[in-house]
Amino acid sequence: MFKLLFLVLLAASVHQARPDGRIVNGETANSMAVAPWQVSLQTSYHFCGGSLISPTHVMTAAHCYQRFGVTVHFGSVSNANSPNVFDVSTFTQHPSYSTGITTDYDYAVIKMAQSASMNSNTQDIALPDDTDYTGQTAQISGWGQLSGSGGTPTLLQVATVPIVSEDACKSQWGNLRITDRMICAGGAGTSACMGDSGGPLAIKDSSGKWVLLGNTSWGSSSCTTNTVSVWSKNANQLSWINGQMNS
Known part of the structure; x- marks a missing residue:
């Protein structure tokens, strides 16, 4: 997958x-309780995943970087019907990210424009x-x-x-x-x-x-x-x- x-x-x-x-x-998944940190990164469609590492931050891969129009969807097993859709404040790739002989330093951190409320379906x-x-x-x-x-x-x-x-x-x-x-x-x-x-x-x-x-x-x-x-x-x-x- x-x-x-x-x-x-x-x-x-x-x-x-x-x-x-x-x-x-x-x-x-029967419910988001099995992976309540999981998020869907979307523009007009789902293109990458990520993980909540705080109420305001998402960990993802540097190769997922998009400069504009990204929203973070979470809190539902369905990525088409998320109860939480947050805008992105910053999307920062690791400065050493490279795609030469291999894909190295493939890290990025997103700061969301809002703070997520923790519950059984949403956990960092x-x-x-x-x-x-x-x-x-x-x-x-x-x-x-x-x-x-x-x-x-x-x-x-x-x-x-x-x-x-x-x-x-x-x-x-x-x-x-x-x-x-x-x-x-x-x-x-x-x-x-x-x-x-x-x-x-x-x-x-x-x-x-x-x-x-x-x-x-x-x-x-x-x-x-x-x-x-x-x-x-x-x-x-x-x-x-x-x-x-x-x-």
């Missing part, structure tokens, strides 16, 4: 990667520490395509994915494509693909609190479910993220 918004060719590989995002082989999610969650199961969610050539749902899709090691990720994508700003997951029957870029990779920490490990960044151009996908790793850039929230 997740893909990136632009095409990135992977050298010396049979795979292609592109920024878009969607969830493949997920399930329809905590930022992570540097805990290694390799081998554990995380949750992904979004409104992206349901397959490489499939349609886009209006109801939120949710799936689980295993966190994989950096070495395992590099074995699929190559050493030059994977950096310290990335965390990899999937390859076990579900996938990230087009339309959910910027959306959450979330996991419960040792205390049972949900934390936002990453933001959907890039993966297989055909959203194959046996290929790992890549998220921008929030623990690597906490200083920059917190700086945006405090500015």
Whole structure:
């Protein structure tokens, strides 16, 4: 269900990667309580996901950046019928964001023009520490395509994915494509693909609190479910993220 918004060719590989995002082989969420931090970024249509990290701030991917006309929709499983539609005050990409040999520093923070009220369908999610969650199961969610050539749902899709090691990720994508700003997951029957870029990779920490490990960044151009996908790793850039929230 997740893909990136632009095409990135992977050298010396049979795979292609592109920024878009969607969830493949997920399930329809029964309520927003399963992912109350999830937001839909829209112009005249849904184009990316994101996560509430405070009542006024959304974490997303830098490749989701749009200069004008973006609104933040949240609080409903349906992205076509959101009870909350907020304007964007600022949309800031990480200054080191790049799309050369790989998609690196794929971080952006949105400041909304209003403050969200927290309830069972709307909650912010905590930022992570540097805990290694390799081998554990995380949750992904979004409104992206349901397959490489499939349609886009209006109801939120949710799936689980295993966190994989950096070495395992590099074995699929190559050493030059994977950096310290990335965390990899999937390859076990579900996938990230087009339309959910910027959306959450979330996991419960040792205390049972949900934390936002990453933001959907890039993966297989055909959203194959046996290929790992890549998220921008929030623990690597906490200083920059917190700086945006405090500015």
